[in-house]
Amino acid sequence: MDFNDTPQEAEYRAQVRAWIDANAQEYMTSPAKPYELDEFVAHCKAWQAKKHDAGYVGITWPKAVGGQGLTPMHQIIFNQEESRTYAPTGLYSIGLGMCIPTVFTHGQPEIARRYVPKALRGEEVWCQLFSEPVAGSDLASIRTKAVREGDEWVINGQKVWTSYAHRSDFGIVVCRTDFDAPKHKGLTMFIVDMHAPGVEVRQIKQMSGGAEFNEVFFTDVRVKDSHRLGEVGEGWKVSLTTLMHERLAVGGKPRHAPGYDTLMKVATGIETENGPAIERTDVRNRIAETYINDEGIKLTQMRALSALSRGQIPGPEQSISKVVIAKTMQDMSSFALDLAEGSGFAVEKGSDLEKLQGSYLAAAGLRIAGGTDEILRNIIAERVLGLPGDMRPDKDTPFSQIKPL
Template identity: 85%
Template sequence: MDFNDTPAEAEYRAKVRAWIEANAAEYLEPPAAPYGLDEFVARSKAWQAKKHDAGYAGLTWPKEVGGQGLSPMHQIIFNQEESRTYVPTGLYSIGLGMCIPTVFTHGTPEIIARYVPKALRGEEVWCQLFSEPVAGSDLASIRTRAVRDGDEWVVNGQKVWTSFAHRSDFGIIVTRTDFDAPKHKGLTMFIVDMKAPGVEVRPIRQMSGSSDFNEVFFTDVRIPDSHRLGAVGDGWKVALTTLMHERLAVGGKPRHAPGYRTLLEVAKGIETDTGPAIERADVRQRIADTYIADEGVKLTQMRALSALSKGAIPGPEQSIAKVVVAKTMQDMSAFALDLAEGAGLAVTPGSDLERLQQSYMWSAGLRIAGGTDEILRNIIAERVLGLPGDLRPDKDTPFSQLKPL
């Protein structure tokens, strides 16, 4: 495994770095205070438009849909350089990372022409409407119903944990169109206008103080059949396209997330009954555990980069990185806050302890988003280690005969 750029990759990296330094000068340091939602959205749209106009949006997308037609390594290099800054990008992580690739893979030419260019420039924001109160990790158990009425479909049901639904213009929604088919075979995917009559978005207040997640209710929402993605009943196949992109997107460590170095600095500044925390054997052991986990994830991701550089597609090994990252973040943050005792509650804004506090509150969601730990461990067991698959007695049972949990 060679961790160094090829000459061509090094040349591209230098070009990207120079462009970012020239165009993201105000984001080279963290903001003095968190942005309000309106400012975050405005800054996100401005940065996405700037990337688009410079040819740095949709790097791996086909040229015929407005992308650059470059290799995954070009996108990775750009992401690495962009991650050195504090530019706001999260508003588009769902839409451009998961939704729009699904649209241009399964949509008609007319749908692609209408939606992809505006999304790529950041003019329209997208969300992903998958999870439901009784169907989280078991996505095929959804109950949101779509019934055909001439050239339209009438949708009724509820989705939950939908990121940025309250700021989205459109979404992709998976629905159940056949309750008498087995649960994986009665699904159909659509594009839905988030401003359409009958769509109600309710932000969910999180313990971190933010409201990124939402629950969304659909009451007699009408969707044209022209906005169907894939064939009727092929929703699971279409959803797999989205999920493949989602797990790749959430598999790595979040930008600027605290790591073992943060824990090391916090331990240096905490006094315990026996002296500085950094001198305690148990503290040093936890720092070492975090370092090992961080390095393991780094090397696993390097393996994926190595595969990409050779033209291969990273496999289910990406699930390993997500399982380790989420659990390590939660365990490390909880340990640091316990070690700080009362100081772990009344943190100073901008301090390492505040970063760890935010990490602790966010990491619980990270262990669910993009597949729970349990689902991903099954993927690792079955597709990486080759162990026997779980028994699935409901696989061929009509959905209407299944009892909800």
């Protein structure tokens, strides 16, 4: 494992850092209060346009589609430097991180020429329409159907947990086009206009107070066959491109997420009947455990970065990191709120305890997004440890013969 940049990487990092310092001054500190949605969108669009003009978008994408044609390490270096700021990027994380790479990998050249440049500039927002009420972790069990009529497809069905669908212009949607084929072989993916007739988006109010997730309903929505991604029946293969990028996008620790140092500050400020909570052995043990997990995650991710720096393909680091990160965040936050007792419900805005409260509410979703803990443990068990795979009796069964749970 190598913790140091190569000379070329160090040069690029210095270049990026200088640009960040010159252009992100307004984002160097956390906003005094959370942005309202319209304000958040405006800031995201402005920051994306600024990055585009400076050549810091599509860093690893081919130059032929408007990217920079650089290595994954260049993207990682930019992400690391950008993470020093509070610059808003969430509006484009799905589209640029997952959707557009699928579009230019599997779409027709004219489709890529139409959509990629506008996405890079931030002029159009994208969402990923995969999960359904009865098909979350088992994505191949989706029931949203697409029926061909001439040179168009008619889509009917429902998706759920679609991030920023209510602010998106386009989405990639995977549908079932053959109910008599086995579940992995009867799928096809399309680009859908989120403003098309028959598309209805309903926001989902979360316990954290946010509402970035949505239900999306399709009623006789028409999509041209030219907007199909990949061949008919190869939607699972196309989806794997998207899911690969999704794992990379959600595998790391969220920006500015609280860690062991936050827990230490909170424990120092809580008074118990026997003195400060930080002096209790059980509290110190929990802080030490969180520190070990945080350092383990950092070192595991350094292994992936070292592999990328040498031009190699990382191993299972992202799956391992995500399983540990989500559980560590949830356990640490839960412990802090229990320690605070009643104060864990009524917290001061901007306080460390509020950060931990937000982390607690978000961690449950993180254990689902990008692959549930159970799915990722299966991947690690089967592909890393070489253990026998799960029994999958429906793998070769025609989907029409599978009864929904």
